[in-house]
Amino acid sequence: MNEQHRKDNLRWWNEVTPVHVKSYGTHFVGVEEFLSGRTALDPLEIDEIGPVSGKSLLHLQCHFGLDTLSWAREGATVTGIDFSEEAIQTAQKLAERAALTAHFIQSDLYELPFNLDGQFDVVYTSRGVLNWLDNIERWAEIIRHFLKPGGIFYLMEIHPFLFTLDLDEKGRPAIVEPYFHSNEPLLCESGDPDYADETFYPKSQTWEWGWSLGDVINALVKAGLRIEFLHELPWSFYKALPNMEEVETGRWTLPGFEGKLPLTYSLRAVAG
Numbered sequence: 001m002n003e004q005h006r007k008d009n010l011r012w013w014n015e016v017t018p019v020h021v022k023s024y025g026t027h028f029v030g031v032e033e034f035l036s037g038r039t040a041l042d043p044l045e046i047d048e049i050g051p052v053s054g055k056s057l058l059h060l061q062c063h064f065g066l067d068t069l070s071w072a073r074e075g076a077t078v079t080g081i082d083f084s085e086e087a088i089q090t091a092q093k094l095a096e097r098a099a100l101t102a103h104f105i106q107s108d109l110y111e112l113p114f115n116l117d118g119q120f121d122v123v124y125t126s127r128g129v130l131n132w133l134d135n136i137e138r139w140a141e142i143i144r145h146f147l148k149p150g151g152i153f154y155l156m157e158i159h160p161f162l163f164t165l166d167l168d169e170k171g172r173p174a175i176v177e178p179y180f181h182s183n184e185p186l187l188c189e190s191g192d193p194d195y196a197d198e199t200f201y202p203k204s205q206t207w208e209w210g211w212s213l214g215d216v217i218n219a220l221v222k223a224g225l226r227i228e229f230l231h232e233l234p235w236s237f238y239k240a241l242p243n244m245e246e247v248e249t250g251r252w253t254l255p256g257f258e259g260k261l262p263l264t265y266s267l268r269a270v271a272g
Contacts, residue, residue: 001133001134001135001185001207005134005185005207006083006108008204008205008206008207009132009206009207010083010084011204012202012204012205012206013063013082013083013084013086013087014084014085014086014087015202015203015204016194016196016200016202017063017064017084017086017087017090018086018090019194019196019197019200020063020064020194020196020197021064021090022197023194023196023197023200024066024196026196026197027195027196027238027239028040028196028238028250029066031066031094034066034069034070034094034098035097035098039070039073039074040066040067040069040070041067041070041071041074042126042127042156042237042250044156044233044266045126045154045156045266046074048154048229048231048266048268049122049124049152049154049268051074051075052071052074052075052076052121052122053074053075053076054075054076054077055075055076055077055121055122056076056077056078056079056118056120056121056122057071057076057077057078057079057120057121057122057123057124058078058079058080058081058116058120058122058123058124058146059071059078059079059080059081059124059125060081060109060112060123060124060125060129060142060143061081061082061109061125061129061132062080062081062082062087062091062104063082063084063087063091064082064087064088064090064091064094065080065087065090065091065092065094065095065102065104066094067124067126067127068080068091068102068104069091069094069095069098069100069102071124072095072100072101072102073100076122077101078101078102078103079102079103079104079105079116079120080102080103080104080105081104081105081106081107081109081112081115081116082104082106082107083106083107083108083109084106085106088104088105088106091104092104109133109139109142110135110138110139110142112142112146113142113145113146116146118146119146119147119148119151120146120147120148120151121148121151121152122151122152122153122154123143123146123147123151123152123153123154124153124154124155125143125154125155126154126155126156126157127156127157127158127237127238128157128158128195128238129157130157130158130209130211130216131158131163131208131209131210131211132208132209133209133211134185134209136181136211136215136216136219137219137222137223139219140219140220140222140223140225141223143220143223143225144223144224144225144271147225147271148271149271149272150270150271151270151271152268152269152270152271153220153225153268153269153270153271154266154267154268154269155216155266155267155268156237156264156265156266156267157216157264157265157266157267158236158240158263158264159213159232159233159262159263159264159265160179160210160211160212160213161179161261161262161263162236162240162261162262162263162264163177163179163210164176164177164178164179165177165241165261166241167241167242167243171243172256173241173254173257173261177210178210179210179212180210180212181209181210181211181212181215182209182210185207185208185209186207186208186209186210187205187206187207188205188206188207188208189205195238213230213265216267217230217267220267220269224271224272225269225270225271225272226269226270226271226272227267227268227269228268228269228270229266229267229268230265230266230267231265231266231267232262232264232265233262233263233264233265233266234253234258234259234260234261234262234263235247235251235252235253235263235264236251236252236253236263236264237250237251237252237264238252239252240252240263241254243255
């Protein structure tokens with residue numbers, strides 16, 4: 001990632017964080033819902049990671065901390081990191097409002113070994129994060145660096161097949177983008193609506209990268225992790241395409257294609 005890519009993406013995340021604090025309740029668990037006691041975690045994440053009470057957990061790319069603090073409510077000793085100063089400041093204030101103990105650090109992911117010491121029982125990252133990274137092998141190395149021997153890494157993420165899709169003139173899914181990784185990032189120009197608030201149009205542009213399932217798995221294996229499972233799921237955790245319907249809370253599918261398309265995946269790995 002060159003410096004301009006990083007600056008553009010950082011500017012975008014600083015711009016949208018205050019919007020997300022207000023708008024997350026539209027499509028996701030919002031701040032007020034969280035403060036009233038609702039978890040921001042997907043039930044599948046809680047089930048697949050298992051009990052975290054008394055365990056240390058590092059959350060990479062934590063945004064403004066709703067998921068991080070939800071793990072704190074589950075009993076974990078949590079550390080959240082994000083490169084956005086706006087997001088980290090918001091997370092710290094949210095922890096105070098929720099009366100939860102959490103450690104938040106502003107750091108670029110690739111610089112984290114210089115800004116954080118120690119190892120963790122769990123390293124967690126989830127839902128819409130990998131497309132912001134330009135070096136998947138370095139990402140995997142950092143995960144291994146911070147995992148205790150026998151520690152768990154867990155990821156729930158947008159299935160890369162979903163990134164290839166758009167709707168044709170009849171509203172049917174059509175493949176319009178490549179599945180395989182390209183070193184050249186995708187430019188998302190300013191003027192597109194925000195994913196959490198379709199009425200807000202960020203002024204900043206962003207740069208994103210696609211990673212296949214093979215890219216992710218091979219990077220983790222190369223870094224020294226053992227894959228325990230990979231689950232491909234027929235629902236999206238957000239309204240990724242305009243005509244998607246929410247069939248149950250937090251589960252979106254395409255009418256007529258229920259159960260036919262991989263839209264999300266979850267993965268758990270263990271450090272040797």
